[in-house]
Amino acid sequence: MTRNKSSAGPWVVVATVIVGFFCIFGCVFALIVLNRDNSGGPGGGNVVVPNTDPTSATLTLAYSPEKAALIGELVDGFNQQKLRTDDRETMQIQLLELAPDLMVEEALSEAPRFQALTPDSSLWLDQLDRRWAAQQQLEEGAIAPSAVGESVRYAVSPVVIAMWDDVARSLGWPDQPVGWETIQQRAAADPEFRWSHPSTSQASGLLATLAEFYAGAGKTRGLTVEDATAQSTIDYVGNIERTVKFYGEGETAILDRIKAEGRDFLDAFVVQEHLVVNYNRDASAGGSPELVAVYPAEGTAWADHPLALLESSDLTNNQRATFRAFRDYVQSPEAQKVVLEAGFRPADLSLSLDGSPVSLANGADPSQPQTTLQVPGPAVVDVVQNVWQFTKRKANIYLVVDTSGSMEGEKLDAAQSALREFLNQIKGDQEQVGLVEFSTYVNNIDPLDTLGNNRADLERSIDNLEATGDTALLDAISVAYDRLQQEGDPERINAIVAMTDGRENASSVTLLRLRETIRRGNNSGVPVLVFTIAFGDDADYDVLQTIADASGGQMRQGDLETIRQLYRLLSSYF
C-alpha cells in the first residue's frame, strides 16, 4: 500500500502537468483560431471592419442605396457558401452603403474603406478613372492608367418617368409619345403639377437634367459645352427646375414617401424601372398597376449597375480571389434568377423576361426602351452637373441648432462637423442660408442671406457654438418659420433643418400652437418644409415627428456616428 501510494504521487503530478499543459495550450490555440475566424464581420450588415491582414479574404463592397435589398440577398447567398481561398481563408463580403458620387470621392482618397464597388451606373467608374488618371504624371499621348480593375454587369434597369396611371393617360400615354419635353411643358403650364427628380449625384437625376439641357438647346444629340452654357439654355433649364417640388437624397427615399403619402405627394418622378415594378407588386396586389413606367420618347439611359474591383496596392491576393468568386456568383444562373425576381433585368440574356416581374402588369414594358438619349462626353457631363447647380431651384434654409447643456462635448463637436459638411455640400453661392442657435432662449440668429455673402459668417458662428442651458426648441423653430414667411419667396424651396438632442422644456410657444401656425402659414403663405433631426436617444421623437408632419417635411434620427452623413443627405434636398 505504502509503495503504491509513494509511486502514484509522482505519476499524478506528471499527468496533471501534461493534462494542464495541453488544456492551456488548447485554450490559447482555440482562442486564436476563433478570433481569426471572427475577424471578417457580418456579410449582410453595414458594418465595416478595417482589415490590415495581408492574407485577408474579406472584401468590402460599396453599393448604391437603391439596390440595397438585391445586393444584400446576393451577398448573403455568397457568404453562406463559406468558400475558401487556396490558403484556407474564408471568403466574405462586407457591405457599405454609399451614394455613387461619394464612392468616387472615397475611392480617390488615401484610405478608401472598400475594395470593390457597385454604383448605379458605369458613368461613375469612368469619372473615377478620369480623375485618377488626372492625378498621375502621364506623358503626352500615353495610354491612361485605370483605378478600376475587373468589372462585370449583373443587373440593368432603364431610367423611366414614373407616373400615376391617370396622370400618364392625361398626357396622352400610351397612344401618344410622352417624353421629357411633355413633362416639362406640363409642369410649366400647370403650377399644381408636382414632379421631382434626384440630384445629379445619381444617374437618374443626371439623365433628367441632361434631358432638360437637350430640350433647352433644341437638340436631341450632340450637346456641346457651348450649348450647355448658352444663356438661352440656362434660362430654359432654370424655368423648368423652378417647377420641381424638391430634390431628394435618392430614388428610394422618394418611393418611401410615395408609399407613406400616396398620390398626394407627387404626380411624376424619375426613377429606375425596377422601383416602379416593385412598388406595383406591393401596392396593386395583382390588380392594375398604380404607377406606370413611361419610357421617354426622346430616349432614356440605363442604370447598368457595374460590379468593379478597385485596384490598389493594399488589395490582397485573397481579396482579389473573393472578388472573382463573387463576380462569378452574381453571374450564375441561381443569382441571375434572384436579380430578375428583384425587378431588375438580368445580365444573363438566356433568361427571358416573359412571365417575369418586368411586365405590363407591374407597369413596365419589356420591349422598351426603343431609343436612347445620347450621353455626351465627360466634359459636357461635368458642365451640365456644374451649371445645374446654378439653374436648379434655389432654396432659403434656416439651420436651427440646439446648444443646450446636454450637447456639451462629443455631441457638439459632431454637430459642428455636420453643419460644416452641410454648408460644403451647398455649392451655389446664390442659395440663402441662415442659422438659429438656441438653448434656454434663442441665443443667436444669423439672418438669411446668400452664401456668397455670409458663408464665412456662418462658419464662424458654427465654430463659436457653446453648450449650456435648457431646450427651447419650439421657440427657435417658430422664429425661423416666421422669418421665412416674412421673406415670402415662393420661387425658392423654403426649409428649416432643426436638430435637437433633448426634450423641449423652455419654450413660450406650445406644440399645438406651432403646429397650427405651420399648417395655416403653409396654406396661406409660402410652403415651408421642416426637417427635424433627433440627435441621440434622448430627443423627443413625437414632438419632432409632429412638427415635420405639419409641414410636409421629415423627421430623421442621427447619432454621433451618423449625424454628419445625415446632414449631408439632407443637403441633397436643396
Add this chain to the structure above:
Amino acid sequence: MNRTRVIFIVIVVAALAIVGLAALARLLSDQPSSPLVVDQRGPINVRVLTALPVYDWVNEAAKQFNAENHELDGNPIQVEIISMDGLSALGKFDRDEFGALPSDVDLENLTPEQERALERFPTAWIPDSRYLPELANVAYKERLGRDVFLTDGEYRARPIAISLFAWGVYQSRAEVLKERFGDVDWQVIHDAAITRGGWPELGGLPEWGFFKLVVPNPRKNVGGLAAMVAAAGEYYDSVAIGTAEVTDPDFQQWLGELMSSTTDLSGGSAYTAEDFALFGYSAGDGGQLLESDLLNNMEGIQTRWGEPLDIFYPKYVTWFDFPFTTWIGPETSAAEKNAALEFQRYLLSPEVQAKAVAYGLRPANSSVSVDQPDSPFTRWADQGVVPIVSRTEAMRSPDRDVLLALLRWFDLNVAQ
C-alpha cells in the same frame, strides 16, 4: 516512479511544448502556412493575361487543364486566367506596372517590393492582335534594351484562335438600310448617321429615333481602334493606313460625323456586343464588332429583344489573331515559361479548338472546321454568317503612331 522515467516524461513534455509553440508562432506570423519540415516543391503557377473576346473560352479551358492535373517534370501546373483588354494590358506594360526588373538587377538580392511584384507577374499574354506585343516590345527595348516578347523561336507568339470584324445590324433596321442604300458599309452608316430626320427620313419608324452606331469605345476596348482603322481603310480605299491619313482634316470630319452617332460618349460603356444585346435598340441599331462577340450574343439578342441581327462582312477585313505570347524576361522562371507552353499546346489541341468554335471563334488549328451542325456558324448562316470569308483584303496592322493619333483625336473630338 524512477528518476529515468521522470526525466523521460519531462523531455517528452518539453518536446511537445516546443513543437506546439513553434506551430503557434507560425500561425501568428504573417507568412502563409507552409510545411513545417520538408520544403516540398509546389505547383508551377502560370498567370495569363487574356483579351476579353477569348476570356470565356480560355478560362473554361484553364479550369479543365487544372482539373486534369497536368505536370511538368513531376510538378503540377496551375493556370490562372486574368481578363484584360489588350489596350489596358499594353498600357500596363508601357508604364511597367507589372514591375519588370531592371536590366542590371541582382537576382539573388531582390528587394521585398520586387519579390512581391514578381508573385503576380504575368507568365504569358493573349492580346487581341499580334501588333500589341510588338508595341510593348518598343517600350521595353527603350527601358531594358531588349524585346520581352519573341516573334520566333520556341517562345514565339502563336495565334490560338482568330476572328474578324463584321457588321451586325438589327434585322428590321438592316432591311430599311438595304432598301435605301443597297448595302451596309462605312459610307452607308455615315450617311445614315448624318440624316437629320433620323429613321423616319431613312424609311424607318419614328420611335426608332436617330440612327445609332455601335463601335467599341477605343479607350476601353482595342476593338474601337480597329473599327476606326477599318473605317479609314474604306474611306481611303486602302489596306495601309498611316499617320498622314488619320490626321487629315477631311477624314477627321467624316470620322467625327460617324462617331457622333454613338449613343454614349461618356466613356462609361465599353460598347461590346454584350452591351448591344443587353440594351437592345436603345444602345444602337447596328455596328461593327468582332464576329465572335456577335455570334456569342445572337441567341441572347433574340431572346431579349425578339429580333435577330443580320451579319455583313466589310470590304476591308480586320482580323484579330489572339497570339499566345510568353514573357521571356527573368521575372518568370524557366519552369513557368515551359508550363505556359504546355498550356498553349493544350489550347491548340483539336478538342479545345473545337470548343473555341462554340464560342464563335475561328480555330487556329486548321484540322478543326467551323461548319459542324451545332456550330454557331451553321446555326446563324441564314443571318449572313459564312464559314469562309471570301473577302481577301485584310487591313494591315497599324503602327504605334497611328494608334496614338487616333486615341488622341478621339479624346479631343468625341470623348470631350
